[in-house]
Amino acid sequence: MIENIHAKLQKLKQYGFLFSELVSRDFKKKYKRTVLGMAWSVLNPLLMLLVMRLVFTQFFGHSMSHYTTYLFCGNLVYNWFSESTNQGMTSLMDNANIFAKVNVPKYLFLFSKNVQTIINFGITLCVFFIFCALDQLPFTWKFLTLFYPIVCLLVFNIGMGLILSAMYVFFRDIQYLWSVFTMLVMYMSALFYSISSFRPVIQDLFLLNPVYLYIRYFRKVVIDGVIPSGWFHLLALAYALIAFCIGALIYKKKNHEFLYYI
Amino acid sequence: MILKCENVSIRYITGDFKDIGLKECILRRLTHNYHITEFWADRHVSFELQAGDMLGIIGANGAGKSTLLKAISGIMVPTEGNVDCTGKISALLELASGFDGDLTVRENTYLRGAMLGYTKEFMDATYEDIIDFSELRDFQERPFKQLSSGMKSRLAFSIASLVDPEILILDEVLSVGDGAFKAKSQKKMRQIISGGATTILVSHSLDQVYEMCNKVLWLDKGQQITFGNNVQAICDAYQYFLDTGRMPDEMPSQNIEPLPEDEKVVLPEPEPGEEFKVAAPVSPEIVPSAKKRRKLPKPALIFLAAFFALIIAIAFSEANMPNMIKNLPSHKEDTLFNSGKGIEVCLLNNRLYFYAQEGSNIKMKFFLHFFDEKGNMTDDDFYIKDAKSEKYSSRSLYIAEVNLADHPGCTKIEFGQFYSEAEADGSAKYVESWKREYIP
Numbered sequence: 001m002i003e004n005i006h007a008k009l010q011k012l013k014q015y016g017f018l019f020s021e022l023v024s025r026d027f028k029k030k031y032k033r034t035v036l037g038m039a040w041s042v043l044n045p046l047l048m049l050l051v052m053r054l055v056f057t058q059f060f061g062h063s064m065s066h067y068t069t070y071l072f073c074g075n076l077v078y079n080w081f082s083e084s085t086n087q088g089m090t091s092l093m094d095n096a097n098i099f100a101k102v103n104v105p106k107y108l109f110l111f112s113k114n115v116q117t118i119i120n121f122g123i124t125l126c127v128f129f130i131f132c133a134l135d136q137l138p139f140t141w142k143f144l145t146l147f148y149p150i151v152c153l154l155v156f157n158i159g160m161g162l163i164l165s166a167m168y169v170f171f172r173d174i175q176y177l178w179s180v181f182t183m184l185v186m187y188m189s190a191l192f193y194s195i196s197s198f199r200p201v202i203q204d205l206f207l208l209n210p211v212y213l214y215i216r217y218f219r220k221v222v223i224d225g226v227i228p229s230g231w232f233h234l235l236a237l238a239y240a241l242i243a244f245c246i247g248a249l250i251y252k253k254k255n256h257e258f259l260y261y262i
Numbered sequence: 263m264i265l266k267c268e269n270v271s272i273r274y275i276t277g278d279f280k281d282i283g284l285k286e287c288i289l290r291r292l293t294h295n296y297h298i299t300e301f302w303a304d305r306h307v308s309f310e311l312q313a314g315d316m317l318g319i320i321g322a323n324g325a326g327k328s329t330l331l332k333a334i335s336g337i338m339v340p341t342e343g344n345v346d347c348t349g350k351i352s353a354l355l356e357l358a359s360g361f362d363g364d365l366t367v368r369e370n371t372y373l374r375g376a377m378l379g380y381t382k383e384f385m386d387a388t389y390e391d392i393i394d395f396s397e398l399r400d401f402q403e404r405p406f407k408q409l410s411s412g413m414k415s416r417l418a419f420s421i422a423s424l425v426d427p428e429i430l431i432l433d434e435v436l437s438v439g440d441g442a443f444k445a446k447s448q449k450k451m452r453q454i455i456s457g458g459a460t461t462i463l464v465s466h467s468l469d470q471v472y473e474m475c476n477k478v479l480w481l482d483k484g485q486q487i488t489f490g491n492n493v494q495a496i497c498d499a500y501q502y503f504l505d506t507g508r509m510p511d512e513m514p515s516q517n518i519e520p521l522p523e524d525e526k527v528v529l530p531e532p533e534p535g536e537e538f539k540v541a542a543p544v545s546p547e548i549v550p551s552a553k554k555r556r557k558l559p560k561p562a563l564i565f566l567a568a569f570f571a572l573i574i575a576i577a578f579s580e581a582n583m584p585n586m587i588k589n590l591p592s593h594k595e596d597t598l599f600n601s602g603k604g605i606e607v608c609l610l611n612n613r614l615y616f617y618a619q620e621g622s623n624i625k626m627k628f629f630l631h632f633f634d635e636k637g638n639m640t641d642d643d644f645y646i647k648d649a650k651s652e653k654y655s656s657r658s659l660y661i662a663e664v665n666l667a668d669h670p671g672c673t674k675i676e677f678g679q680f681y682s683e684a685e686a687d688g689s690a691k692y693v694e695s696w697k698r699e700y701i702p
Contacts, residue, residue, distance in 0.1 A: 014379060017376045017380070017381055017382045017385075018376035018377060018379075020376075020382075021372055021373045021376040022373075022376075024369075025362060025365060025369065025373055028364070028365060028369070029362070029364055029365075032364060097360050098360050098377065099337070100332075100337065101337070101360045102335075102337070102360065102377045102378065103335055103336040103337050103351075104377060171562075197660070198660075199660055199663070200660070256338065256339040259332075259337065259338055260274065260275070
């Protein structure tokens with residue numbers, strides 16, 4: 001067991017350099033020929049927030065205290081999820097010409113994409129905290145608990161990425177289905193509305209949506225100043241682990257079959 | 263023994279679900295015309311290499327050379343048989359591919375080095391050598407796609423040849439570059455080989471194989487024609503095959519004399535089985551196909567079934583759709599009336615919704631009575647709501663929903679709050695604290 005872990009660590013070390021090179025490649029390619037470069041990581045979510053804020057307060061007349069922060073919580077989490085899964089989905093296929101020629105661990109490509117999206121998320125998170133301050137929300141030690149849903153969501157994103165990228169190799173159709181599905185998730189995640197007018201049973205059903213769960217965690221801590229219950233934490237962890245285990249299992253089983261379908 | 267291939271066979275499957283698409287697949291299955299085709303890229307290939315050997319693999323296009331190399335380098339797993347390899351492999355398959363056109367030469371060099379398993383320190387130390395060897399010093403910061411194809415191959419070769427591998431696999435790489443570079447690369451190769459590396463070389467240049475290799479493997483349409491160390495004879499036989507298109511009538515006998523100039527090489531003992539095996543006659547078609555009927559892959563079936571079930575369920579379940587998809591009253595627009603006791607009644611789609619307004623009792627015992635036109639009570643219902651036990655607190659507490667269609671003939675609905683009093687005998691008595699009525 002210990003030897004096994006040791007061997008794994010050794011392997012990880014060996015591929016550390018490749019991993020860092022892949023990450024830097026992805027970064028260079030992403031912002032190539034853009035004028036503002038990295039600034040888009042901040043601007044993009046802000047512009048989306050602006051649009052939503054405009055639409056839902058001016059046109060639909062939503063009134064809720066801390067509505068901007070409420071929106072931002074949703075956008076922050078949902079954007080990360082959507083970006084990470086959509087880019088993760090194609091990560092394996094995009095690097096087909098590499099793993100068809102060199103024997104490298106195939107999950108590295110997905111991890112590298114995820115490093116990129118988590119950095120994006122981190123930058124947006126900083127902006128988010130600035131917005132919280134502008135919204136006169138009190139900063140307390142409870143904000144530290146946000147670390148928990150972030151780690152859970154990271155694991156969840158990687159898990160979904162593993163599942164999707166493997167499926168994408170076998171069924172290219174998944175990209176069209178997934179874009180529809182992420183839209184469904186967006187509307188089911190209460191990004192811009194409140195679910196408190198629903199019956200309690202239906203409110204509980206919303207928790208079946210992992211993205212909503214993580215958004216709710218953020219809102220509870222940031223807006224309500226409450227730390228969610230233990231069950232809430234367990235559920236958040238369960239979603240992440242389930243997705244990750246399924247993804248890892250698929251990769252383990254199909255590792256040598258990918259090559260036949262590129 | 264450093265590398266051993268035992269009876270290696272690799273199969274590709276074509277014409278299955280993923281290949282022809284869903285529509286075609288279903289159509290063909292319906293018309294009983296659904297076949298998959300197996301294509302054996304390599305069939306029963308066996309050979310063994312010792313340290314210091316240099317193996318040349320020859321054969322026409324499509325003979326299965328590159329597929330075999332993929333199996334050796336661990337990219338593919340053989341369908342049958344196994345590859346036994348002790349030692350670090352550096353594989354250079356289709357050298358110039360796998361570079362990223364958008365990155366600069368320097369970035370690509372580091373990336374490729376990382377892929378080949380070098381460390382950062384090693385790359386930092388050898389980067390200058392690589393650039394010098396490939397003669398690309400002036401092009402370091404240029405995007406890779408702006409290089410000429412000769413330059414690309416030169417860079418690829420330069421990176422790969424700086425390895426210190428135990429097994430080096432070269433797929434048609436020695437023909438890169440112009441004449442001068444070709445000579446330089448051959449010299450470099452000799453240097454690596456004399457360093458004790460086991461090398462596998464795929465080449466269409468017979469001269470090159472003849473000149474550099476001490477063992478030859480001849481593949482044709484996936485079949486192993488022969489393997490042995492009498493390079494000269496096999497090359498001649500292959501040349502004869504190329505010239506005439508026919509297999510030579512008799513294969514050259516095996517040369518068992520050790521190569522004089524290389525003391526390090528320990529040649530294998532000639533085994534009786536290592537006589538030239540002439541493969542069974544191969545059919546003229548490229549595809550030795552085995553036609554088989556094959557079912558749709560199981561996960562795909564389950565996925566399809568679930569998908570259609572979902573669509574059907576959504577299409578026909580409108581009546582049972584949860585309220586979140588239907589409209590919910592929005593308090594402001596749909597409020598029918600306010601009871602004056604903190605209860606708000608909304609009517610929407612022939613349903614009555616009861617809400618407790620903000621600031622009303624936290625503990626809510628609520629009743630509903632339904633009356634027909636004769637004044638008889640036809641139905642009653644009660645709800646006990648505790649705002650504290652609800653997982654949320656909102657500006658109004660949802661209490662009850664009544665579908666008026668469930669109560670046909672109802673002319674009056676009474677609603678209100680009640681409390682319970684303990685009787686002397688221990689039973690509870692329910693007392694209405696207030697009530698209002700609603701006439702539909």
